[in-house]
Amino acid sequence: MGMRTGRGMAGPTLQGCRATAPRVSGQSLADARNTDCIFSCSLFSAQGLSIRGAQEEDPPDPQLMRLDNMLLAEGVSGPEKGGGSAAAAAAAAASGGSSDNSIEHSDYRAKLTQIRQIYHTELEKYEQACNEFTTHVMNLLREQSRTRPISPKEIERMVGIIHRKFSSIQMQLKQSTCEAVMILRSRFLDARRKRRNFSKQATEILNEYFYSHLSNPYPSEEAKEELAKKCSITVSQVSNWFGNKRIRYKKNIGKFQEEANLYAAKTAVTAAHAVAAAVQNNQTNSPTTPNSGSSGSFNLPNSGDMFMNMQSLNGDSYQGSQVGANVQSQVDTLRHVINQTGGYNDGLGGNSLYSPHNLNANGGWQDATTPSSVTSPTEGPGSVHSDTSN
DNA sequence: TTGTATGATTCTTC
DNA sequence: GAAGAATCATACAA
Numbered sequence: 001m002g003m004r005t006g007r008g009m010a011g012p013t014l015q016g017c018r019a020t021a022p023r024v025s026g027q028s029l030a031d032a033r034n035t036d037c038i039f040s041c042s043l044f045s046a047q048g049l050s051i052r053g054a055q056e057e058d059p060p061d062p063q064l065m066r067l068d069n070m071l072l073a074e075g076v077s078g079p080e081k082g083g084g085s086a087a088a089a090a091a092a093a094a095s096g097g098s099s100d101n102s103i104e105h106s107d108y109r110a111k112l113t114q115i116r117q118i119y120h121t122e123l124e125k126y127e128q129a130c131n132e133f134t135t136h137v138m139n140l141l142r143e144q145s146r147t148r149p150i151s152p153k154e155i156e157r158m159v160g161i162i163h164r165k166f167s168s169i170q171m172q173l174k175q176s177t178c179e180a181v182m183i184l185r186s187r188f189l190d191a192r193r194k195r196r197n198f199s200k201q202a203t204e205i206l207n208e209y210f211y212s213h214l215s216n217p218y219p220s221e222e223a224k225e226e227l228a229k230k231c232s233i234t235v236s237q238v239s240n241w242f243g244n245k246r247i248r249y250k251k252n253i254g255k256f257q258e259e260a261n262l263y264a265a266k267t268a269v270t271a272a273h274a275v276a277a278a279v280q281n282n283q284t285n286s287p288t289t290p291n292s293g294s295s296g297s298f299n300l301p302n303s304g305d306m307f308m309n310m311q312s313l314n315g316d317s318y319q320g321s322q323v324g325a326n327v328q329s330q331v332d333t334l335r336h337v338i339n340q341t342g343g344y345n346d347g348l349g350g351n352s353l354y355s356p357h358n359l360n361a362n363g364g365w366q367d368a369t370t371p372s373s374v375t376s377p378t379e380g381p382g383s384v385h386s387d388t389s390n
Numbered sequence: 391t392t393g394t395a396t397g398a399t400t401c402t403t404c
Numbered sequence: 405g406a407a408g409a410a411t412c413a414t415a416c417a418a
Binding site for chain 3 (some may be wrong): 125195196218239242243245250251306
């Protein structure tokens with residue numbers, strides 16, 4: 001489960017553990033004993049050795065030291081540090097502050113606290129039982145001393161045996177706790193890896209960008225960062241989203257038409273206002289002043305798109321490239337709406353006034369963006385080389 | 391339960 | 405290294 005078959009698999013370092021750890025729902029220490037997690041296996045294999053002499057006079061058991069160190073590192077033993085384990089810290093760092101991950105993070109901390117509490121309760125119980133039993137044995141020996149002589153050495157030996165027995169129980173407790181923490185960690189990392197749909201708002205933001213940049217849906221790094229910030233996702237997620245979107249859009253334009261219309265209509269009014277404002281602004285100022293709006297980093301090439309000539313909109317003879325990138329994108333939206341109202345061919349090339357998606361015959365975004373002198377901020381759509389599939 | 395949507399991963403190409 | 409393409413795995417709706 002969770003492992004992909006037939007291919008190499010890149011992933012977090014806990015991959016091996018994650019792949020074999022059972023997906024337990026409860027977090028009791030007893031459940032934790034069932035794990036076959038790699039880490040746990042090593043603990044179990046060493047247990048037989050640890051029962052003997054984990055106490056005072058013997059050199060410190062390396063296994064016990066490992067357990068203690070791990071419990072300390074995970075914040076289970078030692079001073080309370082709010083569940084601030086390495087995993088939790090890593091998770092917090094990876095979360096990028098998104099609310100969902102924060103919830104997961106707090107969930108992790110809550111469960112770790114639970115484990116910590118169980119551990120300390122059990123540890124206390126064992127210590128108490130050890131003391132009680134020692135007292136009990138001492139009392140018995142005292143009583144026996146009335147009938148036979150008992151040397152201090154014998155008493156010491158008995159106490160030593162009791163302590164060793166109880167320390168082996170403690171060892172098991174520590175092992176179980178470690179296993180529980182490991183399971184929790186693996187489950188937590190699994191949860192991070194699990195696919196989650198983006199929020200509706202995030203999808204809307206991405207879609208709005210995509211459909212308003214249909215002529216060149218290749219956001220620059222800056223734009224990706226901005227989108228990522230807006231959507232509370234990572235830049236690579238933005239890249240993934242656009243990669244998926246471009247391919248799926250190309251594969252089934254018809255299916256996405258409705259969606260395209262929706263977003264186009266949504267931003268049409270804004271687009272019209274923006275265009276008018278930009279034109280106004282441009283006329284009153286310098287005709288070559290580029291727009292520096294929020295999307296200004298997209299130097300959308302447009303010489304391949306007849307509609308990009310703003311002449312048809314304002315009567316001026318100035319090109320879309322002079323308008324500015326954000327206006328350019330708005331024009332994309334606007335023209336889409338215009339085209340919708342006028343009706344257009346659903347096909348890729350067709351004979352319609354313009355191809356609404358700026359896809360070339362191969363399904364690429366090439367024709368709208370092929371000017372040799374103008375390149376995309378990232379990589380021009382010229383890199384869309386083979387769109388013949390499907 | 392099943393089909394579809396979708397985010398992620400991997401491989402290939404340039 | 406970025407993008408396309410194929411695929412996987414999971415979420416989600418019917």
